[in-house]
Amino acid sequence: MTEKSAMVMFRVNINQNYKDILLQHLSHLDLVHIKNKPELSEKFEKDDIILEKINDLSLRLESLFKNLDITESDLQKLNLEPEQRKEFEVKNLNDLISHLTNEINYYSNRIDELKKYHTTIEVELEKITTIHASYLFLEKYKLTREKLSKFNHLEFKAFTTFTKNLENIENLFEFSHFPNFLRYDYLADDRVAFFIIYPKEQEEELSDRIQIIHAEEIPILKKYLLSNGINFPRITKEMTFVITSLNKNQKELERLRDDNMPLFAAAYEIVQNLIEYNWVSHQFEDLPLNRSSLSFYLPSKKKKEIQQGLLGAFEDKIMIESIDIKKHKFVSLKKDIDHVHSAKLKDEKDDTDSKEESTEHKEKKKDLRDSAPTIMRNNFLVRPFETITKMYGVPTYSEIDPTPLIAITFPIIFGLMFGDMGHGLVLIISGLVGWLVFRNKKGKDFLNFCWIILYCGIGAVIVGFLYGEFFGMHEIKLLNTVFMHLDPVTIPIINITLNNPLNNIMTVFKFAVLIGVFHLNLGWFVQFLNYWNQSRKFLGFTDSLVKIILLTGGTILIFTYGFDIYTWLEPPYPILLPLVPGILLIVLKPFGKIFHLSYLKEESVGGLIGEGTMEAFETLLSIMSNVASYIRLLALALAHISLMVAIIAMGNLIQGEGIVNDIINIVSSIFGNMLVILLEGLLVFINAIRLHFYEFFFKFYQGSGVNYIPFYLNDNYSVIIFKVTSVKDVISEEIEREIESKVTHDDIIEAEKLVSKKYF
Secondary structure, three states, X not given: OOOOOOEEEEEEEEEHHHHHHHHHHHHHHOOXXXXXXXXHHHHHHHHOHHHHHHHXXXXXXXXXXXXXXXXXXXXXXXXXXXXXXXXXXXXXXXXXXXXXXXXXXXXXXXXXXXXXXXXXXXXXXXXXXXXXXXXXXXXXXXXOHHHHHOOOOEEEEEEEEEHHHHHHHHHHOOOOOOOOEEEEEXXXXXXXXXXXXXXXXXXXXXXXXXXXXXXXXXXXOHHHEEOOEEOHXXXXXXXXXXXXXXXXXXXXXXXXXXXXXXXXXXXXXXXXXXXXXXXXXXXXXXXXXXXXXXXXXXXXXXXXXXXXHHHHHHHHHEEEEEEEEOOOOOOOOOOOEEEEOOHHHHHHHHHHHHHHHHHHHHHOOOOHHHOOEEOOOOOOOOHXXXXXXXXXXXXXXXXXXXXXXXXXXXXXXXXXXXXXXXXXXXXXXXXXXHHHHXXXXXXXXXXXXXXXXHHHHHHHHHHHHHHOOEOOEOEXXXXXXXXXXXXXXXXXXXXXXXXXXXXXXXXXXXXXXXXXXXXXXXXXXXXXXXXXXXXXXXXXXXHHHHHHHHHHHHHHHHHHHOOOHHHHOOOOOOOHHHHHHHHHHHHHHHHHHHOOXXXXXXXXXXXXXXXXXXXXXXXXXXXXXXXXXXXXXXXXXXXXXXXXXXXXXXXXXXXXXXXXXXXXXHHHHHHHHHHHHHHHHHHHHHHHHHHHHHHHHXXXXXXXXXXXXOOOOOXXXXXXXXXXXXXXXXXXXXHHXXXXXXXXXXXXXXXXXXXXXXXX
């Protein structure tokens, strides 16, 4: 079990004008865990005006990115040197949000203009393209300006419509109902063009018929007609102009996108940071004289470095209090505080004491270990199992991190339920391949899971060797070649052989019970160590150690004397093995009250006896149910082996010779083993987690700690410079007003003298 890093709590007192600069400084450290003020959470979620502005800014930026087709991956591909980052010089968060909003609005309006113009050009391009295609159709009929001028009593018009209306066109313009001359041709698969020559007096009736088919008229303009034919050069020139305009518009959009990508990346980065920044800014506590206080945690080994850095950055503008948080004893705000401040701040401290006293009075009885964050420092070999530990909860600051323990027990318990050397090798290869393939693409928890699968595979191989199982067989055999017979192996000390569990059920049953007893005792032993580290050694002996003796004594009683009650009551009276620790569990705690132990002084002797009695019976009942839970090790192991026996038996049903038969056997064997590994493996994994969470962790582990999350703001694309506005006291303001009044009065007198001298 590795030691978690010790923490120190800093409380800094600073002028409110330097709050933003302080947060920026702390962000660059990437070490500081800001202490949360939970009573403010709901209030600021509902009424925070700045948060509303941030959300509005985020929506505006999202809309801008959508219009420019910018994705997060585009921003990640952008590599900027530190000096290329976009700088924002602002007064505070409000000023920063306003500045960004103006920037985004400017580009959004510009893009809207370009988009509208783009849409207009596309409509024009569609029109001119249709005109070009339609005039190609009209050219077949030698249409000229002179021919149209000869139509005195007739009218010539051209239209386009959808191909599906072609049948309606022929019906509507049947000559017997409407005298006309009609010709049509296909412009595309879904469009058709036609022209019609009809009497001028039929104009109104033509309009009615055209509306039925929703046809669009093709303008017959003089500029497109020459005396000898159609003016295609003119049409082509207009089409080229429209296409050129469209390309220019598109290039302008691309230029706007590419040239300002650093700005857009900076804006996106700042918007992502603003929510965190805003939340942290609310963790300040307002004090008199325009000052604020902020509490945060950091690793003890960085205490001097961070303290010197803060004093170097803020000099006499900051006052620092630090509290080293011990893991083994109670720590409160009023205890062991180190003060670091300048001479200037010494005078100011008395003025702020009144408000600080009220706050500290409320918190001085709180154990800072309860709110201190936990840094889980584990060796790289066991670090993947932090994922499982955190599924239950982060260790509290003063309790032992169980990750190194479950790195050993989890694969073993998994292997006991999934014992097969062949399947274990598959899991080892799968975990390793998963890590190699996804190490740069997936998150940390997924990669940890790959390593856990690999470790579980190792557990399955080890136990599979004890079971004598290799893909359901009792020999290592590949392609009809036997490489090794798996002979029974006796486990030292306990002298148990687990080979062939289907024919050795009672032995495996006893072994499962022993594993359960050992696992539960291990949990109580860790509880004993927790009590010891927390300076509650008396409880460690009278609670955890007594429970270990109780469970061990009961196990020896059952395994040695069975369930013969009469034998229990005969010399040497083995019933005393569980009975004595049970009685001690009831009577020992009141002695702690008699010895005036601080953590038992508020309890009464009668209450402790009653509590001990209930706890003794509860422990006895829980031991029976807990140990019974470990019988699932046997049940799932037998289920796993039985499935493999069934798959092998089904494979043997396939009779015959030849390569086809061999292929069928191989395919069925692979498919059957894959099914067992996936379904049985998932079931075993879930039960291994259950045994650790509900049987093992429940004995000693709270898991109610605070995860260590350093305050950090990304600055890959942006640099924020906060301008500090000077704070003037009342006397300074009065002096400045007096000086301004005197200067103004002197200027007026001087002006009067100049005017009098010149004109009088």
